Amino acid sequence: MGKLAFLFSGQGAQYVGMGKQIADEYKSADAIFDEASEALGFDVKKMVFEGDDETLKITENTQPTILTTSVALLQPLLEKGIKPDVVAGLSLGEYSAHVAAGTMTFKDAVSLVRKRGKFMQEAVPVGVGTMAAILGLDSQAVKECCKKASSEGIVEPANFNCPGQITVAGEIKAVEKAVEIAKEMGAKRAMLLAVSAPFHCSMLKPAGDKLEVELEKVSLNDMQVPVVTNVTAEYILDSSKVKELLVRQVSSSVLFEDSIKNMIEDGVDTFVEIGPGEVLSGFVKKINKEMKTLNVEDIESLNKTLQELGA
Secondary structure, eight states: OOEEEEEEOOTTOOOTTTTHHHHHHOHHHHHHHHHHHHHHTSOHHHHHHHOOHHHHHSHHHHHHHHHHHHHHHHHHHHHTTOOOSEEEESTTHHHHHHHHHTSSOHHHHHHHHHHHHHHHHHHSOTTTEEEEEEESOOHHHHHHHHHHHGGGSOEEEEEEEETTEEEEEEEHHHHHHHHHHHHHTTOSEEEEOOOSSOTTSGGGHHHHHHHHHHHHTOOOOOOSSOEEOTTTOOEEOOGGGHHHHHHHHHHSOBOHHHHHHHHHHTTEEEEEEESSOSHHHHHHHHHOTTSEEEEESSHHHHHHHHHHTTO
16 A cells, blocks of 8 residues: 545635535534634634635635635544545645644634735735636746746746646736747647636735745644645655745745655555545646545545545
């Protein structure tokens, strides 16, 4: 049996009702939603279970609600004694990974990501920045697209998700130019994304600076399992490095593909995606189709995962 990794969902996977089935069934999961409401001062459960898509889409709501759902969905696995050898998350999901690793308390994490969402939204006024997905070009070609399009303004690679799927972020005109160039270079598809800010590019640096101030107020614990970080794609077990990496993460590219490859190299052969959606499982399969991917999103997927892991 190879090693087991837990992966945590990022922004964009949210939907109304996420996590409800498991919270109804497991007291430990339900308690996480209550803890989030207490930490944030509003009814998180009501927002997630009975709210509307528009409210959930607001970045400062999206980030704490996805984190809460992911940590709630983690609880049944912990109850059954399933422990990962390593954890990672996509962007926002890295905070869920740190909660799973014991680096930070859930209460601190949920308060932090609400502020992180707010800072990210404030860093770039709506209508100034955007993102695009480029499919079918390698990372070198995408970097080339950005370089050529930068005559129109800021545009940088944002997420290296899996082979042939990379996002770019920056100023609207420059991102549109990158899309045009990508198509000329033979991209299968290149399209603008419906996002409210140009995540993971240098335009978000002011958000990182504000986040740094908030992170200083939080005390971190020793990590129980290693976290693979987005910024370097490397394993870290030293919690003294965490704050700096989380600050950099806001305005740096997410090296998800390299993160997965490093875990596979370390002997991971089973990935469990915890949280809404199955996007990360899809990325893993595109990186290496031999890997076993499982997920925990509702009762059916939870039971299947427990069965597969022999719990």
